[in-house]
Amino acid sequence: MKKTAVVVIAIIGLAWSAAVAIAGQGPETITIDVVKKAMPAVVFHHHKHQERVKGDCIKCHHKEKAGETALRPCHECHGKIAEAPKFKNAMHKRCKGCHKEMKAAGKNPPLKCNGCHTKK
Ligand code: HEC
Ligand code: HEC
Numbered sequence: 723m724k725k726t727a728v729v730v731i732a733i734i735g736l737a738w739s740a741a742v743a744i745a746g747q748g749p750e751t752i753t754i755d756v757v758k759k760a761m762p763a764v765v766f767h768h769h770k771h772q773e774r775v776k777g778d779c780i781k782c783h784h785k786e787k788a789g790e791t792a793l794r795p796c797h798e799c800h801g802k803i804a805e806a807p808k809f810k811n812a813m814h815k816r817c818k819g820c821h822k823e824m825k826a827a828g829k830n831p832p833l834k835c836n837g838c839h840t841k842k
């Protein structure tokens with residue numbers, strides 16, 4: 723009886739820490755308007771995307787170490803240092819790249835320009 727209770731508490735504890743690990747970090751929604759010129763800005767649901775990668779921040783924040791939370795924004799390098807691709811190209815590659823894969827996997831992420839460029 724006592725043993726069962728301990729096991730149950732341990733399981734609840736594990737489930738809770740897993741949920742905390744993928745709880746939203748950094749801004750919930752980001753209006754990406756770093757280079758905005760010809761196109762409307764992009765409204766990006768950061769926390770929803772963290773859930774979609776199951777908390778694996780490195781899928782986008784590729785220059786950071788797993789487990790870190792004080793992550794640098796992409797525009798700290800893209801558009802600033804010569805070795806990094808231009809901000810727009812980095813965004814299109816990462817965002818559209820995954821969206822194409824997800825579409826093929828049966829999900830429904832935006833692929834058209836006005837599916838991302840929504841904010842005037
Ligand atoms: C999956 C999301 C996504 C889709 C789809 C997308 N873009 Fe973008 N695009 C972005 C993001 C994010 C930025 C960076 C925005 C910023 O910083 O202003 C960007 C930047 C740009 C920029 C440079 C900023 C500007 O206003 O001049 C242009 C031009 C652009 N996109 C054109 C397009 C066109 C044309 C299409 C359709 C063929 C398209 N994009 C589809 C996400 C997307
Ligand atoms: C699908 C891609 C993606 C994933 C996954 C992702 N992020 Fe982000 N994150 C971004 C983008 C894009 C920005 C805005 C970049 C910019 O403005 O240059 C950002 C910005 C941030 C910022 C703000 C940085 C600043 O100083 O302004 C923090 C903090 C952050 N993310 C933390 C996280 C953490 C922690 C995770 C994982 C739990 C995570 N992100 C997962 C794409 C992502």
Ligand code: HEC
Nearest residue numbers: 782783784785794795796798799800805806807812815816
């Ligand atoms: C500390 C600087 C730095 C930060 C922060 C950074 N990048 Fe990069 N990124 C680079 C450099 C440098 C390259 C060139 C290739 C390499 O060194 O990995 C690059 C390459 C890329 C590429 C092209 C290569 C590939 O992996 O397909 C994409 C896409 C990309 N970055 C997206 C992002 C996104 C999205 C963010 C923010 C969530 C981000 N980067 C944050 C420095 C950075």
Ligand code: HEC
Nearest residue numbers: 764766767770774816817820821824829830831832837838
């Ligand atoms: C790891 C894969 C992945 C990456 C990287 C990614 N997305 Fe998504 N995105 C998705 C999925 C999956 C959906 C939702 C599909 C569905 O609802 O069926 C989505 C949906 C969206 C939507 C619709 C609103 C919402 O959040 O439900 C927007 C806008 C969007 N993404 C923008 C972006 C931008 C901008 C970037 C790059 C900064 C990006 N995405 C990077 C997988 C990704």
